[in-house]
Amino acid sequence: MNRILITGNVAAAWGARLADIDYCPAFPITPQTEIIETLAAWIDQGEMPGRLVMLESEHAMVTAAGAAAATGVRVFSATSSQGLLYALEMLYNVAGWRAPFVLVNVSRGLAAPITLEPDHNDILAARDCGFLQIHCATCQEVLDSVLMAYRLGEDPSVRLPVLVNLDGFYLSFTREPVDIPDPSAVREFLPPFDAGTIRFRASAPESQAVAVLSGGPYSYFRYEMHLAARNGLAAYDRIATEFEASFGRNWPAVEAYRCEDAEQLFVMMGSFATKAKAAVDSLRAAGWRIGLLRPRLLRPFPEGLFRYWMRGKRGAAVIDQNISLGSGGVLYSEVAAAIHGQPDMPLLTSFIGGLGGRDIPPEEFFEMARIARDAAEQGQAPPPRLLYTADELRETRKLQTLARVERARLSGGEQP
Amino acid sequence: MSETRFTNVKQLPSVHLLGSGSPMCAGCGGLEALHQVYDILGTNTVFVNAAGCMTLLAVYPFTPFRGSWLYTAMASAPAGAQGIRDALDVLKERRGLPPEEDMQVVVLTGDGSAYGMGLSATSGAIERGLDFLYLCYDNEGYGNTGQQSSAATPHGARTATDLTGIGFHGEKKPLFDIWAAHRPPYVATVIGSEPLDLARKIEKAKAIKGPRLIIALSPCPTGWGFDPQESVAIGKLAVNTGVWPLKEYVDGKVVHTKIPRRRVPVASYLEAQGRFAHLFKPERNEAVLAEIQARVDGYWAGVEEVVAPPTPTLPQGGRG
Amino acid sequence: MKTAGRILGTAFFREGYEVQDAPRYGAERRGAPIFAFVRADKNPILERGIIRRPDLAVVADDTLAPMPSAGVLAGMDGHSLMLINSHETAETWRGRLALPGRVLVLPASAEVEVEGRAALPQVGAACAGAAARLVGVIGPDALAAAIRDELGHLGEGVVADNLGVASHAYDLLAAEAGAVTERPPQAADAWQSPDWIDLPFEGAGISAPAIHAGLTSELMQTGLWRTMRPVIDPERCNHCWWVCSTFCPDSAISVDGKGNPHIDYDHCKGCLVCLAQCPPHAIRAVPEQREQGRE
Incomplete structure (x- = not known):
């Protein structure tokens, strides 16, 4: 057992490192930044192979991630909140390329008003895009889920990208004891990525992500993505069983x-x-x-x-x-x-x-x-009950007063 | 810089690599440039495309390319090129990919993407020193959606969103200068109507490593309003009037590769196109015409008598 | 054809009908074959999209009619009438296309050799005028007003030209007024169940939108787009090697070892850049319709 105290972010980075990733296009955003900083340091210091490239936006980052996966390498990336939404066009797009990779999302509430702490509106905005989604509750689960996500996304019966979600602050910046699996056991559980025929090679011309212009073929391609995603249920159970056999931890769907x-x-x-x-x-x-x-x-x-x-x-x-x-x-x-x-x-x-x-x-x-x-x-x-207390409203009222909201217009908890 | 193998029009390829049967408009100036570029680049290429007319080059299950293709999105084709380039490098370094399986990565976008939505991604790719070639087919408007004005639309052109008055009030964005300001190893303008100039530039760009960026002015029968058979003639006018300077940025310097010694008045270029018809009928808008002419004259006045490599002028067709 | 459809739609509308008209776009750009459809009814129209079983199909370019890929014959049954712009007889077309319904011929295109595309007659207006007569409920005033509505922005000259052509076609088909009749709506007392299947899962190697080969575009016969055909006169060709072949945007002209250019008519879209650029003027244009008739 190699049990160490690390944050959820570092656990995610460990997942990528143990998965022997080839490529990580990156863009910083709070509270995800520690993930890419950790990977960049490891790669710079020669502790892990692979290439990390800073892109100029999450939209570009997810494009590069999808394009690299479509070329046949194992790709990891991470984002959060506004970044995930900025990339949303490409999330839908690259899922349709059937190029599997793992994208970690560190959940954070969405603007406006802009904020830093978590909720799940960001990850749920990507609910229908074709990425599979795994949601984590502990730092250990983050590391383990990244490994399982590669198996799931790369499974020939699935072949779709996967989002692994952890909550900002509550996991991302919180240290918990995490067992770091043995790299050779991980290699056995997760062999290298086999891109099959979907890849770019000079000897085999391949046009990927080609347009279609009528409902018949479009429906076929989209239905097949749906069927592939549905296959993820059985594939997940299989993978979870194998994971438990290898590492002794059980993560049911x-x-x-x-x-x-x-x-x-x-x-x-x-x-x-x-x-x-x-x-x-x-x-x-x-x-x-x-x-x-x-x-x-x-x-x-x-x-x-x-x-x-x-x-x-x-x-x-x-x-x-x-x-x-x-x-x-x-x-x-x-x-x-x-x-x-x-x-x-x-x-x-x-x-x-x-x-x-x-x-x-x-x-x-x-x-x-x-x-x-x-x-x-x-x-x-x-x-539906919106959880909110009278105390909270009183506190917010104080802020509104400082914001020069006219007192006469305030109602509810405190009468003007 | 290596000497070109294209010294004479007779050395231009007469059998072509780009497949026929694509759905581009008859007389498309962009396709004209692309098919010439493809002949020089060869089939060991992967084209990374952004939303635009040429997205429809590959409509399932048809492609005119002998090599590879990836459609990305309007804003991020250079980032797609980054992913493919990096992946091929990593495969060679880590996974034993034989070098002969490597490919040139070529971004292919229209002006809508290049001058606007995709500019941030291009800037990022240049600044990262990405080894890629960027080909922009510039038909000076959002042609795929019916020729609304883009950041590449020239002053005075009527577009689907500039239907009255003098037409488009803005100025064509100086993309060549913006690209060159990043100090990449190579930037050039080309046009399909000057195939020898185009061939030499693509040949040169092909041999360079790093970001190489090419803008091809693409006369557009549909968006500019002229008969398709005039496509090459309009292109030649764009060059001979000085409206479209053929130039390259290399080793930190801008060199004009074809300086029209006696420039044809811009009016003859404008008058040949429906999008400028309002400047001539019902009466000539002398003020706007003079303004456009002055801008072209001003440009060329600013071009120092540079030591351009001697360019054999294109004969008007072969002489047997 | 888009404009022809709009003229017909507007004419119906002016006669008090509820109308749907729309063009149908594909991947192809300017110059490619195009479809438009028009529905008209005294009651609100609930059906949408492509007309599955037309009462009337108007074919403006008869070179398209026999091409399965053009889909001109889709949904034609015994009730459907076809009006075809052609110089051949209705019987010829009925036999050639094995049509169960009636065929009428409208000789709208000139037989004489014309200099270029601009000289081609207003085929769209002719088709709209003829169709307006065939449906039997559009008067000449509504037709004329519709042409003004749809073409007015192009100037009085264009309107006058098109009015002339449309009313000529309208008059030509006077004997067939009302030949097109409305078919009853699809009854719901009995129907054939759709042949739904449980789509099998297929691996991404099959089911990704990817093409695993090059050059498949050559299966597209873009030669269908031509209205004018460039023809090389080998006597006048000076074997320059490069002009027509380099300038052809569609890679449809190749030059053989002897310096003779060859046009690939399966793919030449008829842009005529080659004609405009050929230094010794060794290329001329002939109307495609006539050339195919000759073949």
Whole structure:
């Protein structure tokens, strides 16, 4: 065991290093920067081979990443938030090239107003682009997921790029003990990338990412991407089994924590889900039969596992650390779609919180559990709850006062 | 700089490498330049394309290239070239790729990308010293969408977004100068109507390592409003009026490769194109014509009598 | 053809019809064959897109009709009438194309040799005028007004030329007024189920939008685009080696070892740059329609 104390960012860099990457196009953005700085230092100091090139934007960075993968090398890159959105055109584009590589996203709330701390609106904006998505809750998971992501994306039944998500600050800048796997064991688990026929060589002319102009062939290519992504479910299970055999850690597509005999569930993804785990333990100690479901794999969406774990439960609180403005929680609608029309499913209640890194303390988890339980008993879901306290509004009011917002116009928590 | 193997028009290739059957407009000046460029560059190339007319050169399952191609996006073709170049280098260094499997990486974009959306990516690629060749087919507008004004549109041209008055009020952005200001090893202007000049420049660029950037003025029957058969004639007028200076930036100096000794008045170039018809009918807009002429005269007045390598002038066709 | 479709659409609209008209764009640029369609109904039109079963198909360029790749015959059945711009007879076309429905001929293109594209007659206006008569519900005033609406921005001269051509075609087909009739809408009491399949997953080597070979564009017969054909007079060719072949944007002219240029008519788009640039004027242009008739 080589267990060391490192941040989530350094864990991501270790993943790239152990994956024996060839190429890393890079562009800095808080809170991702430490990843590329770490890799640049290792490459400069000869501790790992490969080439790191600073591009002039994330759009260019993802283009270069896709083009290099399309040439047949193993590529790693990382970004965050605004950077991911700046690259969004290319995320959709390179996924269609069927050129697999791993892109780490360090989640951070989106402008405006611009902010630094995390929520999942950035990564969810890339939900439909053809990249598969793995969401991490610990620094160990970040390293392990990068290795699994290469296996997943490069699997011949998939061959799509993969996004690995970790939350800014809560993982990116937080040190935790991480076991660094043995490089030779990693090489066995993850052999070199075989690009097959999709690559650029002088001896084999290849036109890639060619235009199509009618719905027939376009639908074919897009449906095939969808089928490839769906193949990711079986491929993931296979890879997770192999990973556990090699490294002793089990990372299922959906983590089910104390769900076996539970009547109630929390459903949550990302690093805040460990807070939900703690709340499960406290509630269990108080006599509740409650558990946590945490999807690690968001694309492809493992609806089968959701149905399996939710069958027979009475209620579930889906906690979204994102907000689809004008609709609500993204995970809530995904889960609702997965269980709709299925027998014996729990009543879902929707909660939105943790935006821009806003904390979710234990008592809020307890309260959400209570509301979800009551709703299940009454058979009627309340409207989505936006987690926000009177205290928070009072604090914001102070800022508004300093911002010279007319007091007469302020309402709610404090009367003018 | 190596001497050219093209000293005479008779040395120009008479069998061509670029496939026919592409969907470009009949008489396309951009395709004219590209097919000449391709003859010189050869098939050991991977073209990296940005959104523009020539995106449709490769429409599944048809390609006119004997070599390779990657479509990227309007803003980032040079970054795509970066990824391919780096990957080929890494494959050679680390993964035993035989050198004969290597290729020239060629960016191919229109003026919309080159002068505008893709300029940041180009600037980055030059500054990183990327070993690539950039070919811009410049038809002075967003031709693929119906000729709206781009940053390459010349003053006074009517476009789909400049339908009234004198037409486009702005000035054509000096992309050659902007590129050259990055001090890359090679920048040049070419045009399909001057094939010998084009061949020599591509030959020269091919032999250089690092960023090499070429702008090909591309007479556009559809966007400029002239009969396709006039495409080459219009190109020759662009050169002989001095509107399109043929030049190269090499070793820190700008050299004009063809100096029109007696420049034809710009009006004869403008009058041949529908996009400038409003400057002649119903009556001649002498003010704007004089303004355009003065700008061309001013340019050439600023061109010092440079020691240009003696360029054999193109004969008007072969003499048997 | 886009303009012809718009003239017909506007004429219907002026006669009080609900209308849809649209051109259909492909990859090809200026000079390539183009399609346009027009729907008209007294009731709001709910159908959209390509007309699957036309009541009337107007073919402006008869060189396209026999080409399967041009798709001129798509959806033609016994109810469909074809109007074709040609100097051959309706019977010839009906037999050649094995059409189940009626064929009418409109001799709109000049038979005489013309100097260039500009001299080609206003085929689009002729087609619009003829179609307006065939549908039987468009009066001459609506047709004339539609031409003004659609071409007015090009000036009075263009309008007058096109008016003349369109009304000539309109008159020519007086006996066939109303020959085009509306077919009943598709009934929903019985239908053939779509042949849906469960698409099999295919590896990226197959299912990526990638072409694993070069030069496949040569399978595209861009020679179909030509309205004028360049013809080399070997007597006048001075074997310069390079002018026509270098200037041809489409790589459609090659020069053999003896210095003789050869035009690849499967791919020559008819831009005529070669004609304009040939120093000894050894290349002339002939109308494609006549040349194909001769073959």
